[in-house]
Amino acid sequence: MAQLICKSVSIAYEKENVVEDFSMEVEKGDYISVIGENGTGKSSLLKGILGIIPLKSGEVTFSDGVKRNNIGYLSQQNPMQKDFPASVGEVVLSGCLTRKGFLPFFSHRERERAIKNMDRLGILELEHKSFADLSGGQQQRVLLARALCATDKIIFLDEPITGLDPIASKDFYALIEKLNKELGITIIMITHDVENALKYSNKILHMHKYKYFFGNKAEYLIDGGCTEECMCEKHQKGGK
Amino acid sequence: MSDFFNQIATMFSYSFMVRAMFIGGLVALCASLLGVILVLKRYSMIGDGLSHVSFGAMAVGLAFNQAPLYVAIPVVIVAAYLLLRVSENSKIKGDAAIGLIASSSIAIGIIINTLSKGTNIDLNSYMFGSILAINKEDSVLCIILGIVILVVFIYCYHYIFAITFDENFAKACGIKIEIHKTILAILTALTVVIGMRIMGTLLISSLIIFPAVTSMRIFKRFKPVLISSVAISMFSYFVGMIASYMLEIPTGASIVVCNMCVFIFATVIAKILKK
Structure with a gap:
């Protein structure tokens, strides 16, 4: 059973959409790395899911014991x-x-x-x-x-290692892995560190402008790392 | 020395002095608590803006023969709500919005005061405050409001801390931050309306800013900052009051100068401690 379901979510600032028709299902115990260039709506998507900014359309549902008031969030440095x-x-x-x-x-x-x-x-x-x-x-x-x-169910992290030195970020990755493996906490983390994203997570969400890949790491390694222009099946709107 | 105590004794024999001491002390307490939050949220100038609105509202109230406090309180609450809440999302940013609202209110207040020939209020006392400003009837209302501000603040303390430290986290946790920000706006508005009669339109914001900034020079944790801010504010208020009585200088100005001296003292202490 999924802990989090996003159903054709769109988010807009002023009139311009930053996220368009995005869908995914997050299972308990997933470790999802969200990667992609700046301006593809990674932070906006997270904020939209958490209810910090309003959705333009679509639906975000938490289930399997997760409620709105037991979600962990680690925002970008303020x-x-x-x-x-x-x-x-x-x-x-x-x-x-x-x-x-x-x-x-x-x-x-x-x-x-x-x-x-x-x-x-x-x-x-x-x-x-x-x-x-x-x-x-x-x-x-x-x-x-x-x-x-x-929370002891699900944590969202927005670029937690930005600005940390290599040793501190290595420690931080180890901590996150411990929380994920030992406590079974679902992790959804935005990062620019693709190498470590591939090392630790089991699923990847790669965001392009209005195009999304979401799937297992293995699938991503086979055909997910295409360029932005790619319109292969995996990169169609809405990921899966 | 005994002369000094005699003078203080005489000072407390005047009922208006006791009233000003008590109500002013309560205002100083509330303002210093709220001040910590407002300074950290980068809303320091809101006190200044609201006191100008309060001035305008009171002038209008007087012109129409209404009790100034009863007109000012709702108007200032609305203004505080607009400044704290709406200005976040609008195109006019916080500091500019305060500037616009403040000068407009003063302008309207002065025009109405000039046009209404019947009244003859002393604008000076509104601008710079007066310890005679709060009469017996008003003082009951002021005390009730002061106590309400304190109780609500203490009750919401942890929410206020969470929202001040990290608004997005609080939102993500499902805390209704809109309600708490509205509460904060109302408390600030009430404090300013009560306080500006004694401190004056131009000086009330010092009661909000000085104690908070001073205590943040020395303390680095939230609770100690709050407590020391209250202590500094009360100390400066009472010393300022006594100095104003002894030296026959304007009360509001005297309190501000006391706050300033404590601030300079704290800055020096902080520098020495760091070395």
Whole structure:
């Protein structure tokens, strides 16, 4: 059973479509890398699926236990967060917000959850440090811990390794793989790093302007890596 | 020294002084809490814009013989809503929108005030504030509003933090951020309307910006920033009030100068701590 179904989704800014007639089904435990050039609507598609920007048409359905309020999201680096006064603990705990009841404070259970996730990502000793003082790699771990507080089913990542040094990005890939393999969390990640995308993921979504390939890595390697002009069957509108 | 305490004792024997102390303190508290959020969200100048709108609304209210507060509150809430919410999506960006709304309100306020010959309000007291501005009837309303602002802020604290830190994440989690942003707009509007009577149209924004910026010089975590911001704001308010009474200088200006001194002091401390 699919966790996420997109049915002929279109997204537009002003009048121009950025995503047109896009469909896919995401199974539990998938590790999907979203690749493609700038301006093909990768981020817009993610935001559309998450409900951050409205869809022009089409439908996005979550099922198999995934609901709108237990989705993890790691957005592109936000320059405003660079000097934001917040401790690591405060940031991670804010991921538990949708689990909070009517009381204005977090309960013991939510704090435990935050601590467990910080521990899992090896940032527990940073709990009282300021988020702004951390290195890029550490900041991404904090944001990932926050996403894990929000969900244990599916995480969307928007270029998480952009700006990380090679060692930090290698660590980050290892972490994501661990979450995917050991905890069975579905991963959907936008990246420009095609090499690692092919190394780690089981499915590839390659976005061109209004044309999409979506399928297994093996299929992609055989006939997916065609150029933008290609109109082979795999590149027809809507992927499959 | 005893002379100093005698003077303070006399100061508190005036009921209007006690009222101004209490209501002003409450405003300083609310403004410093909201200020942290507004400064981080890059909406620092909204206080300035809203106080201008409040000025215009009060002038209109007076011209039509209505209680100024009751006219100003709904008008300023609408303006805050427009500035915080609508300007995000529109073609006129936030700072330009504030500039437009602020100067238009002042212009309308002054024209109406001049045309309505019957009234004779002291524009100076509106511009620079006056501790005599809030009468007994208004003070009850102000206290109720102040307490409402505090309670709502504390209740929504975690949501406000999440939305301020990362709006998109909050949205992706399915949090209804529109509601919370509207709440923020209403709280800001109420704080500005109450505060501008004492601080004045031109000076109220300092109550929002200074404490937040000062505490962010020293503290790097959210809760300490909020708490120290409140402490700095209250301290500057009361010291400013006392200085204004002792030296017979305008209250609003005196409070701003106190805030400024604390800011400079904090900047120096932060520089020393860094070394």
